[in-house]
Amino acid sequence: MSKPFLLGVILILVAVGYQYREALQSLLPDSIKRDIKSNSPKSSNQQTPSTEAGPSIKNFPDPQYYNPPFDPEHPSEPIYSKSGTRLITLNELAAHGHNGTLRPLWLAVVGRVFDVEKGAEHYYGPSGGYNFFTGRDGSRGYITGEFNDEGLIDDIEGLSLAQIGELDGWVKFYDKDYTFVGKLIARYYNKDGSPTKEWYKYQRSLTDKDKLDAETAKLKKRYPGCNSHWTQDEGGKVFCSTGSGGTQRDWVGYPRRYFAPGSKNWRCACVRDDDLNSVHVKMYPLCDPVSVECKVHPDQIAKLRETGG
Structure with a gap:
C-alpha cells in the first residue's frame, strides 16, 4: 500500500x-x-502515579505537605531552594524541639524557622517557660495564649487584622534577636521554597492592616480625642484645646461623641465646624452645642454606652 x-x-x-x-x-x-x-494521548481520567515521595505518617500524617521520615540518628542531607535557602520538613523541625533529640532548638513562626538555642537556659529549654513552642510552628498560640496541641498550630484563620499585626511583631522579633534557619515546608512554603496561597493571604492581611492603621491615624488626626477631668465636688467634664488628644493643632473644636465607621461604640472627640453635621458624631445630652466643654456624669455615660446612643 x-x-x-x-x-x-x-x-x-x-x-x-x-x-x-x-x-x-x-x-x-x-x-x-x-x-x-x-x-494516542491517554484518557484525561487516567491517573498517573506520582514520582514524589509521599508524606510520612511518623508525626504529621497531613498528605498536603511533603514530609518524608526523618531519622535524628542518621539525618538526611539538607535540602535547599534554588536561591540557596534552607528548606525544612515538619519531621526535621520536630527533631529539634521539646520532644526531639537534636540541638540546637528550633521553632517556626508563619513558616520561618529560627534557631533559639541561645535562649534555651531561660526560655526554650526543658525548664523554660516557652519550651512548648520549639519543634513546631505554633503561630496561633502566640496570639490566643492556648499553649496546648490544639492551640499551638500554624493555622491563623479567623484572627483579626490587629492580631495579624501582633503576630507579625513576633516574626520581626525573632528575625532581630535570633538566627534564621530556613523555611518550613508546610502551610506557608512549598517543597521548592516558593510561597503558598496561605502565605500570600497572610501578606494581604498585613497590607490591609497597614491600610487600616493609616486610615485610623488619619481619622484620629481629624477627630482628636478630648481632655477629661473629674473632681468629687464638680463631677466630670470633657473639653477641647489645641493640644487635646495629644494632637497639636491650630483649632480647638467642640466635644462630641464620635462613632468610627461601622462601629456602635464611641469615644469623645474634638470636632471642627466643618464636621459637626457628620453622621459619625453626636452631641452630649444637655451640652451647649458651641461650648468647648461639656459636663458629664458617670451614670449618664454608662447609659449612653448601654443603649449605643
Whole structure:
C-alpha cells in the first residue's frame, strides 16, 4: 500500500472525526494501527502515579505537605531552594524541639524557622517557660495564649487584622534577636521554597492592616480625642484645646461623641465646624452645642454606652 494512499486515509480520519474512526482504521495495515494506538494521548481520567515521595505518617500524617521520615540518628542531607535557602520538613523541625533529640532548638513562626538555642537556659529549654513552642510552628498560640496541641498550630484563620499585626511583631522579633534557619515546608512554603496561597493571604492581611492603621491615624488626626477631668465636688467634664488628644493643632473644636465607621461604640472627640453635621458624631445630652466643654456624669455615660446612643 503506497504512502500517498495512507496519507489520504489519515486526512479523511481527521475530517470525518471520531464517529467513524474505528471503521476507517480497519483499512490500515496492522503495523500502522499499532503505531496509532501507541501514540494516542491517554484518557484525561487516567491517573498517573506520582514520582514524589509521599508524606510520612511518623508525626504529621497531613498528605498536603511533603514530609518524608526523618531519622535524628542518621539525618538526611539538607535540602535547599534554588536561591540557596534552607528548606525544612515538619519531621526535621520536630527533631529539634521539646520532644526531639537534636540541638540546637528550633521553632517556626508563619513558616520561618529560627534557631533559639541561645535562649534555651531561660526560655526554650526543658525548664523554660516557652519550651512548648520549639519543634513546631505554633503561630496561633502566640496570639490566643492556648499553649496546648490544639492551640499551638500554624493555622491563623479567623484572627483579626490587629492580631495579624501582633503576630507579625513576633516574626520581626525573632528575625532581630535570633538566627534564621530556613523555611518550613508546610502551610506557608512549598517543597521548592516558593510561597503558598496561605502565605500570600497572610501578606494581604498585613497590607490591609497597614491600610487600616493609616486610615485610623488619619481619622484620629481629624477627630482628636478630648481632655477629661473629674473632681468629687464638680463631677466630670470633657473639653477641647489645641493640644487635646495629644494632637497639636491650630483649632480647638467642640466635644462630641464620635462613632468610627461601622462601629456602635464611641469615644469623645474634638470636632471642627466643618464636621459637626457628620453622621459619625453626636452631641452630649444637655451640652451647649458651641461650648468647648461639656459636663458629664458617670451614670449618664454608662447609659449612653448601654443603649449605643
